[in-house]
Amino acid sequence: QVQLVESGGGLVQAGGSLRLSCAASGRTFSSYTMGWFRQAPGKEREFVAGHNWSGGRTYYVDYADSVKGRFTISRDNAKNTVYLQMNSLKPEDTAVYYCAATAGRALGAQHEYDYWGQGTQLTVSS
Numbered sequence: 774q775v776q777l778v779e780s781g782g783g784l785v786q787a788g789g790s791l792r793l794s795c796a797a798s799g800r801t802f803s804s805y806t807m808g809w810f811r812q813a814p815g816k817e818r819e820f821v822a823g824h825n826w827s828g829g830r831t832y833y834v835d836y837a838d839s840v841k842g843r844f845t846i847s848r849d850n851a852k853n854t855v856y857l858q859m860n861s862l863k864p865e866d867t868a869v870y871y872c873a874a875t876a877g878r879a880l881g882a883q884h885e886y887d888y889w890g891q892g893t894q895l896t897v898s899s
Contacts, residue, residue, distance in 0.1 A: 775799040775874045775888040782893030793857040795872030803850040806875045809857045811868035822846035823880030835880040862897045
């Protein structure tokens with residue numbers, strides 16, 4: 774069982790930056806694959822970024838093509854928190870952003886994620 778709470782959304786101008794946070798509680802956080810997804814009104818939810826440990830201190834990350842080079846996913850196991858740093862924001866980034874967790878190894882396959890937060894709204898103005 775994992776509980777996830779997102780925060781950090783808001784209104785930002787195009788070209789600006791914002792960092793989203795997702796605080797986790799429950800079972801061991803460090804062993805879970807973590808992902809960020811987003812959903813705009815009238816659109817399907819889409820994968821944004823994912824992170825998992827591949828063994829020891831090595832990890833995998835993956836990003837949607839639309840955010841590569843602009844967004845960075847990271848995690849702080851001591852704080853049981855995963856982050857999404859978003860730079861060079863564009864109006865098309867406007868969406869509700871969700872964090873998710875799975876005990877499995879999938880990154881972009883959202884149907885594999887077992888736990889979801891309630892979402893935080895990001896609005897990017899032009």
